[in-house]
Amino acid sequence: xxxxxxPPKDSMYHRLNPLCxxxxxxxxxxxxxxFDNPVYLTLLFTATVLVAIYAKxxxxxxxxxxxxxxxxxxxxxxxxxxxxxxxHILYVFPFNVPLxxxxxxxxxxxxxxxxxxxxxxxxxxxxxxxxxxxxxxxxLDSLTRFRLFPKSTYVTSLAFRFMPALIRDSxxxxxxxxxxxxxxxxxxxxxxxxxxxxxxxPLLSNSLDRAVQVSEAMESRAFGCNSKRTFYKNPAxxxxxxxxxxLSVLTVLAAACIRYVGxxxxxxxPSLEPITFTFEEIPYIIVFTILVFSIxxxxxxNSRGLR
Amino acid sequence: xxxxxxxxxLVSVLGLFSFLIPVFLPDSVFDPSSSAFSxxxxxxxxxxxxxxxxxxxxxxxxxxxxxxxxxxVLGAVSAALRVPFAVVPGMQPSTFLIICSGYVFGPVAGFMxxxxxxxxxxxxxxxxxxxxxxxxxxxxxxxxxGFVNLNRRWKLVLTGFFGGYLFGGIMxxxxxxxxxxxxxxxxxxxxxxxxxxxxxxxxxxxxxxxWVFGPKTIxxxxxxxxRFHIEQI
Numbered sequence: 001x002x003x004x005x006x007p008p009k010d011s012m013y014h015r016l017n018p019l020c021x022x023x024x025x026x027x028x029x030x031x032x033x034x035f036d037n038p039v040y041l042t043l044l045f046t047a048t049v050l051v052a053i054y055a056k057x058x059x060x061x062x063x064x065x066x067x068x069x070x071x072x073x074x075x076x077x078x079x080x081x082x083x084x085x086x087x088h089i090l091y092v093f094p095f096n097v098p099l100x101x102x103x104x105x106x107x108x109x110x111x112x113x114x115x116x117x118x119x120x121x122x123x124x125x126x127x128x129x130x131x132x133x134x135x136x137x138x139x140l141d142s143l144t145r146f147r148l149f150p151k152s153t154y155v156t157s158l159a160f161r162f163m164p165a166l167i168r169d170s171x172x173x174x175x176x177x178x179x180x181x182x183x184x185x186x187x188x189x190x191x192x193x194x195x196x197x198x199x200x201x202p203l204l205s206n207s208l209d210r211a212v213q214v215s216e217a218m219e220s221r222a223f224g225c226n227s228k229r230t231f232y233k234n235p236a237x238x239x240x241x242x243x244x245x246x247l248s249v250l251t252v253l254a255a256a257c258i259r260y261v262g263x264x265x266x267x268x269x270p271s272l273e274p275i276t277f278t279f280e281e282i283p284y285i286i287v288f289t290i291l292v293f294s295i296x297x298x299x300x301x302n303s304r305g306l307r
Numbered sequence: 308x309x310x311x312x313x314x315x316x317l318v319s320v321l322g323l324f325s326f327l328i329p330v331f332l333p334d335s336v337f338d339p340s341s342s343a344f345s346x347x348x349x350x351x352x353x354x355x356x357x358x359x360x361x362x363x364x365x366x367x368x369x370x371x372x373x374x375x376x377x378x379x380v381l382g383a384v385s386a387a388l389r390v391p392f393a394v395v396p397g398m399q400p401s402t403f404l405i406i407c408s409g410y411v412f413g414p415v416a417g418f419m420x421x422x423x424x425x426x427x428x429x430x431x432x433x434x435x436x437x438x439x440x441x442x443x444x445x446x447x448x449x450x451x452x453g454f455v456n457l458n459r460r461w462k463l464v465l466t467g468f469f470g471g472y473l474f475g476g477i478m479x480x481x482x483x484x485x486x487x488x489x490x491x492x493x494x495x496x497x498x499x500x501x502x503x504x505x506x507x508x509x510x511x512x513x514x515x516x517x518w519v520f521g522p523k524t525i526x527x528x529x530x531x532x533x534r535f536h537i538e539q540i
Contacts, residue, residue: 030348155375156426167387190515193516
């Protein structure tokens, strides 16, 4: 059912338990939020790119990342307008803007925008690596087993399974109405909305009928009668996968620890700090790098069956 | 109104205000310019806890297979309708469905439909840090719709109109707190002014959708709700 959207691929990351990729991606997202220093953010971003390359999903990853290019440009454009805290002024506009005064473009504001864009790219890249290596259906299935928000996870899983059927229904209904001569994409906003009446109401009624059928099927299988659910598939989780999960948690703790001892931050204002590392910081960076990149060799070993 | 709903509303409002700490308490310990504090992580945690509070309410509620089926389908329809309209700014049919769901099936179901809309549609449109905020924003609109009596067409249109600005306001909070420096009242207002055009389009779009589809959609939803409603005498 999901094949057209999530084509099945085979790589060492696809063979991992979905929870491993989820926890690793989350650890990258949290670490990206913890650090301001561009060096740490670049390390995290590189790790996500390498995972996308080794997982053979780089093309999909690229198509996903293009979504945030516009947002990055917006961040880099807006920051110089809002911030008057930089000391290296590159240009002063000859007019005043209400609320923000006379805009000044400073080197620091551009760098701040670039730094925030790098953070956004890292977070997006972590999400993209997760989405292209794990089928959301499998991920939701794994989460249901943990019984953390079981009803919510089940509803999400059920809704996700409805999606392709609904998109197909919506396409069919649109084609049917267009073949009857109804113009869906002409006229003003209200005319366009009104033209969709013969698409939306049959889609709604169909879907609600489908909901009734699913509910009856669930009830006939005694849904909710037994607090402990059983599952059709029981994917095994090996020692190396537990190690990846453990190291992902350790990555978050290491990031918090590094920030606590005073490293990993960076001040863009009032003027850009030089990026230097003290002798005490280097061991922290090495340990953090090992933790973030450890998923690559571990997934390789796991895929060879050396559990 | 149930006591837990009041607590949820309070938590949501307090959570949203915690974003505004830099505006009201610029030199406090939460000041994002202090290098010892990760503001981005703090606000994301607040938002995550807000969403978790609503999810816990859903877990606690006495929902059966029928309600689960309806919520799943409505969330999927709402998400599926968002995908083809994503390229047209302001034309988001999802919000009208979320408002109707919240009104007919109750606040918790409304929240879940809103949350599912953001979560599912972003799998196709792009998952990112904004997803958590969209989950909260749409969920909150669905939740609030459960408390409003939308028995007149103008009330529906008004709710949709304000819903558009509420959604935009919450998303602006995210953009402002995550990417703008310095965090003060001027930059907060400037970000809102900057997105005013898009938020207005969303608000007007909601109003149009609710004016055209609202009453009939509510009629269909009520028919299905009553079909499976059991009253013990």
